[in-house]
Amino acid sequence: MATTINEGTPVIPTGRSRRAKVADSGGRLAALLLSPTMLVLALVIGYPVLAGFRESLFTRGEGLDADGFVVEGERFVGLDNYAAIFSGDRATAFWNAFGNTTFFTVTTVFLETVIGVAMALIMQRAFRGRAFVRASILVPWAIPTAISGLLWRWIFQADGAANAVLGTDILWTADGPAAKTAVIIAEVWKTSPFIALLVLAGLQMIPREVYEAAQVDGAGALQRFWRITLPLVKPALLVAVLFRMLDVLRMFDLPAVLVGVNQKSVQTLTTISWFEASNLRYGSAAAYATVLFVYIAVISYLFVKLLGADIIGQAREVRKKPATKAGAKTVRKVAA
Amino acid sequence: MKRARLAANTIAILAAVVTIFPIYWMVLSALKPAGEITSLSVRPWTLSPTLEHFRRVLTGENFARYFLNSLGVALTVVVLSALVAFLAAVAVTRFRFRFRTTVLIMFLIAQMVPVEALTIPLFFLVRDLGTAVPAVGLNTLGSLVLVHLAFTLPFAIWMMRGFVAAVPDALEEAAMLDGATRPVILWRIIFPLVAPGLVATSVFSFITAWNDFVFARTFIISAKDNQTLPAALLVFFKPDENDWGGIMAASTLMTIPVLIFFLVVQRRLVAGLAGAVKD
Numbered sequence A: 001m002a003t004t005i006n007e008g009t010p011v012i013p014t015g016r017s018r019r020a021k022v023a024d025s026g027g028r029l030a031a032l033l034l035s036p037t038m039l040v041l042a043l044v045i046g047y048p049v050l051a052g053f054r055e056s057l058f059t060r061g062e063g064l065d066a067d068g069f070v071v072e073g074e075r076f077v078g079l080d081n082y083a084a085i086f087s088g089d090r091a092t093a094f095w096n097a098f099g100n101t102t103f104f105t106v107t108t109v110f111l112e113t114v115i116g117v118a119m120a121l122i123m124q125r126a127f128r129g130r131a132f133v134r135a136s137i138l139v140p141w142a143i144p145t146a147i148s149g150l151l152w153r154w155i156f157q158a159d160g161a162a163n164a165v166l167g168t169d170i171l172w173t174a175d176g177p178a179a180k181t182a183v184i185i186a187e188v189w190k191t192s193p194f195i196a197l198l199v200l201a202g203l204q205m206i207p208r209e210v211y212e213a214a215q216v217d218g219a220g221a222l223q224r225f226w227r228i229t230l231p232l233v234k235p236a237l238l239v240a241v242l243f244r245m246l247d248v249l250r251m252f253d254l255p256a257v258l259v260g261v262n263q264k265s266v267q268t269l270t271t272i273s274w275f276e277a278s279n280l281r282y283g284s285a286a287a288y289a290t291v292l293f294v295y296i297a298v299i300s301y302l303f304v305k306l307l308g309a310d311i312i313g314q315a316r317e318v319r320k321k322p323a324t325k326a327g328a329k330t331v332r333k334v335a336a
Numbered sequence B: 001m002k003r004a005r006l007a008a009n010t011i012a013i014l015a016a017v018v019t020i021f022p023i024y025w026m027v028l029s030a031l032k033p034a035g036e037i038t039s040l041s042v043r044p045w046t047l048s049p050t051l052e053h054f055r056r057v058l059t060g061e062n063f064a065r066y067f068l069n070s071l072g073v074a075l076t077v078v079v080l081s082a083l084v085a086f087l088a089a090v091a092v093t094r095f096r097f098r099f100r101t102t103v104l105i106m107f108l109i110a111q112m113v114p115v116e117a118l119t120i121p122l123f124f125l126v127r128d129l130g131t132a133v134p135a136v137g138l139n140t141l142g143s144l145v146l147v148h149l150a151f152t153l154p155f156a157i158w159m160m161r162g163f164v165a166a167v168p169d170a171l172e173e174a175a176m177l178d179g180a181t182r183p184v185i186l187w188r189i190i191f192p193l194v195a196p197g198l199v200a201t202s203v204f205s206f207i208t209a210w211n212d213f214v215f216a217r218t219f220i221i222s223a224k225d226n227q228t229l230p231a232a233l234l235v236f237f238k239p240d241e242n243d244w245g246g247i248m249a250a251s252t253l254m255t256i257p258v259l260i261f262f263l264v265v266q267r268r269l270v271a272g273l274a275g276a277v278k279d
Helices: A017-055 A080-085 A088-124 A130-142 A145-155 A161-166 A177-203 A208-216 A221-249 A253-258 A269-278 A282-307 A313-335 B002-031 B034-038 B052-059 B063-094 B100-110 B115-132 B141-166 B169-177 B182-193 B195-210 B214-219 B229-234 B244-276
Strands: none
Touching: A017 A282, A017 B063, A017 B100, A017 B115, A017 B141, A080 A088, A080 A282, A088 A130, A088 A177, A088 A221, A088 A269, A088 A282, A088 B002, A130 A177, A130 B002, A130 B244, A145 A161, A145 A177, A145 A253, A145 B002, A145 B229, A145 B244, A177 A221, A177 A253, A177 B002, A177 B244, A208 A221, A221 A282, A253 A269, A269 A282, A269 B115, A282 B115, B002 B052, B002 B244, B034 B244, B052 B063, B052 B244, B063 B100, B063 B141, B063 B182, B063 B195, B063 B229, B063 B244, B100 B141, B115 B141, B115 B214, B141 B195, B141 B214, B169 B182, B182 B195, B195 B244, B214 B229, B229 B244
């Protein structure tokens, strides 16, 4: 889109008086419309990120300065908090949390995608009792995370329902691989519906004729799924998966409620940061938060690049059609 | 063909039963008498259901108050988020301006911030804001509305974008020729047409706001009257032995409003979402 000339920029005002006036006021109006959002996001998201980053360069409390004097309050320590994360015992803890975060993200998002797509296909079919099936499949997503954490902790009790159904004596909510499994089950149970919902919405956009045509041509059910359904719901699915990934990478409530905050096997980068903060090591907590933020940004960038999730381009594409019709044409003429 | 259909239906029902089981277990545990809950033999039914746990929750300190506070916060977030996201979505789909792509990327980045890890800076922010704007300071419900509004906005704007883009330009152009001003076009033409989108968005916002535990526990420190539902739940946690009957009853009660909200808009939700992913 080389022709995208911003309507806000004052390009040669001759020859398009009315359009130009509309366009110019448009830029300002857009800014006005965006201002509430910007204000809220700058305040609640932007400021804490910056404050957190600043905090990560400082340390609080009593300590010795370079000359051996006792000092109190905030002291600038540069990248010491970061260096501390990556050295000695702390490094082991960090890489453990990093590994858990990544592991949870990969496993839960994979399972959620498979189950979510399956659920969407089920929900789309017309059959008796569909309303009940649809509602019950979507309901877990509507339950608050902390509640579902509690619910699963109750089910995973040593003498709880899970062990009774399976006939086992596993200590699910103690530390260890069982705790990881418990977190994954609870997370997948709760959030597969989210993916199912977005995929279902995508499925409804596929015209029935496409399937009928494929069936006439002798395409089997599996073939229809791989060749028609999947490619056509791909945009909706990728967006759902991206938003899920952003959420799981920041996972906090579920492992904290289900197992505990400082449990090695389910320690995530958010819970480790939370643990530091609750022990009043704010600088260190902020350093963990910053590292996590960077990690999430890198992963999402790779995801968007590699899989071509059309997050931003989508709007550009939508905009292109009317834009070429109305605004851009005149602009292009003027620019030429 | 008939056999395949039967198999598909069976799988569907089975999937529904498996998903619903944990919820059944929650309600069941809330209805079981205390003796049965602690007994070692786990039974998937109860012969003597009791409302004792519910009674304890409902007559507990201030439960009604907490409930109304939570509901108020969630509904305020829903309304504000729908309005603000609508305006922003119009801006990014209907206008082209410098930094438009930057703005869109910023919304995505806002979704990446690990907010729970930034509770401390947020706490200080709310504390300092409180001296300037008391309505959103510590111990106020306004502070919860403010943070949840911010958490819901990026996703809400992303969803609303598709709906706004789906409104044909021709409608606006016609209105403009008839002499309608921008605000009139915005409220009289675009806004009613994106109503299904607003419904879909409101579900996400409601669930996000209702989900809150961390911030309710962080910002509302001393004002007992401004506590929200997590406070009502936490009284059943005891150092020696958790009161699971009470916890499950409170959990059930906390789940009901979301379920009602969800079931009411469920049908429109899927139709609405279909609009968001259309383009």
